[in-house]
Amino acid sequence: MISVHEAQELVLQHILPAQAVSLPVHDALGYVLAQDLIAPADAPAFNQSAMDGYAIRWEDRGKALPIVGAVAAGDGAEQPLEPGTARRIFTGGRIPEGADTVVIQEHTTNKENVLYIDSPLLQRGANIRLKGSQIQAGAVALQRGSILTAAGIGFIAAMGMTEIAVFKHPRIGIIVTGSELVTPGTPLTRGGTYESNSVMLMAALREIGFTASVVRRIADEQALTLAAMQEMAESCDVVLLTGGVSVGDHDHVAGSKSHPDFTTIFHKVKQKPGKPFLFGKYGHTPLFGLPGNPASVLTCFYVYVAPFLLQSSGYVSGNLAMGSLLLKDAVQKKAGLTVFLKASSDGEYADILPQQESYILKSYAQANCLAVLPEATTAFAAESEVAVIYLPKRH
Numbered sequence: 147m148i149s150v151h152e153a154q155e156l157v158l159q160h161i162l163p164a165q166a167v168s169l170p171v172h173d174a175l176g177y178v179l180a181q182d183l184i185a186p187a188d189a190p191a192f193n194q195s196a197m198d199g200y201a202i203r204w205e206d207r208g209k210a211l212p213i214v215g216a217v218a219a220g221d222g223a224e225q226p227l228e229p230g231t232a233r234r235i236f237t238g239g240r241i242p243e244g245a246d247t248v249v250i251q252e253h254t255t256n257k258e259n260v261l262y263i264d265s266p267l268l269q270r271g272a273n274i275r276l277k278g279s280q281i282q283a284g285a286v287a288l289q290r291g292s293i294l295t296a297a298g299i300g301f302i303a304a305m306g307m308t309e310i311a312v313f314k315h316p317r318i319g320i321i322v323t324g325s326e327l328v329t330p331g332t333p334l335t336r337g338g339t340y341e342s343n344s345v346m347l348m349a350a351l352r353e354i355g356f357t358a359s360v361v362r363r364i365a366d367e368q369a370l371t372l373a374a375m376q377e378m379a380e381s382c383d384v385v386l387l388t389g390g391v392s393v394g395d396h397d398h399v400a401g402s403k404s405h406p407d408f409t410t411i412f413h414k415v416k417q418k419p420g421k422p423f424l425f426g427k428y429g430h431t432p433l434f435g436l437p438g439n440p441a442s443v444l445t446c447f448y449v450y451v452a453p454f455l456l457q458s459s460g461y462v463s464g465n466l467a468m469g470s471l472l473l474k475d476a477v478q479k480k481a482g483l484t485v486f487l488k489a490s491s492d493g494e495y496a497d498i499l500p501q502q503e504s505y506i507l508k509s510y511a512q513a514n515c516l517a518v519l520p521e522a523t524t525a526f527a528a529e530s531e532v533a534v535i536y537l538p539k540r541h
Contacts, residue, residue, distance in 0.1 A: 147414040147421075149521060150449070150484040156411055157425055157450050160432055162383060162458035164313040171302050174294050176355030177312035178460030183288040188278035189305050193241040194219075197273045200232040200254055200261055201245035204270040211261040217242060232261040241274055248273035281305065291462060313460030317359045319382035320347055321374045323389040323399065324438060325365040342507070343388040343436075343443050350447050353538040354466075356455055366390065372402055379407075379431035384458075386451065389438030391422045399424065399435050408433075416521055417484045419504035420446040439504035445486050445516065448535060467536040471496040477519065477526045484521045488513040489534065496534055513537060 148156075166180035195201065195217075202211060211232040215225065219238030227233055227244040235241070235248060250273060253265035281287050287305060288298060294312070302310060327341035328334055341363060348358045359382060364370045371390060378385045390399035391413070403410050403426070410426040413435075417423075419442040424435030434451050436443045448466055456464025474497040479485050488509045489496040496517045499509040515534040519526060526532060 147416050148412055150415060150417050153412060153415045153423070153425070154450065154453070157454050158457060160411065161454055162316055164458065164460045166311050167314040168309050169312050171299055171308055171310055174310055174312055175296065175299055177294050177315070179288055179290050179292045179294065180311040180313050180460065182286050182290050183302065183310065185281040185283055185285050185287045185305055187283045187306065189280045190275050190277055193277050194275045195235045195237055195239045195241060195248045195273060196275050197248060197250045198236050199248045199250040199273060201227060201235045201242055202232045202247050202249060203227065203229060203244060204247050206230055207247070207263055207268060213256065213259050213261050247271060291460065293461070315356055315459050316383035316455060318351065318356060319360040319378035319385045320344055320358050320362070321378060321385065321387045322363045323366055323371060323387065327363065342440055346440060346444060347386060347388070347447065350444060354452050354456065368402070371399060372405060375402065375428045375433065376407070379428040379433070382431065384455070385428065385431055385433045386436060387433065388436045388443050391424045391435040391437055416482060417486065419486065423450070425450070437504070440507050441510055442504045444510060448516065448537065449486070466538060469534055469536065470531050471534050472529050473526055473532050474498070474528065476528045479519055479524055481522060481524050485519040487517040487519065489515050489517045491515045491534065496532060
């Protein structure tokens, strides 16, 4: 049995090599750029008005100016602005040749189509977005390794680009084992348990920007377990299994360790929950053997699977956000295990929630972080500092 730190290091030693693929811009949210993004053209592509108002020549600012024409966003503004005149212009409109300043309409008076300017603080060049002021053609718009946010997607689209090179997301397969499992929405059999691990894992993947490509549910049988692992290993880049990793008669994932195609990298970690966690490979495909209890599944996902997937997809650091908080109440535990406790944080304190058992999801649903109690320490006083893992998109 190894420590949590040793297990994390071993997992990250087997991350998948990042591969570049081309994606439509509108599908690239959350992906990582595989190469520097070079601006194909200036943005804005021309000098444009930043406000609704009037385009003028600076030297004409103190004069009464006949208003000749108008320019809306999208108009070509082909006619130059003649000296001694003004032109009505709207936000985004192309600045006509000869104009060098825009006066906002609130600082003007229009009397019988003659413009009078009342703007003592007006400056030359005011209210104009200059060509290339956001980005110039040939400049690096976004660097390789940038994580694409909604703003990044919009920026790329604003440069007229439709396809970009990003690091591919692994194809992920999920296998849920358990003869007792019943599909939600169907009558619960005597001795049965509603199956929640698959939908929970699919949701956990979506929280960090991934999707499951294939999901299979199988009974506790050795032949079925091996067949499912072989099928998933051939069609997916990484496989997540739940259940069957302990030492019982029906734990056939652990029982598959002797198969010639199965390589065990480690089995069992000094932690709670999730002690039976297994990591290995079937053929060349990484395989995460997650315990069957739902809270153990989710904890192992956040601690091991999420960093593996993110770093395999080009993220420099795939770890979930971490920090330190003060414990609201004193906590005790046994030595020899790193303990992950479901907690609620107000930004200063970690309030350890009741119902920490590995089968209970109610407290997980109320948590926004995991308090990490190190292996060697047994007593933690109230107000003492503790490391926390913030759960995705809820901190």
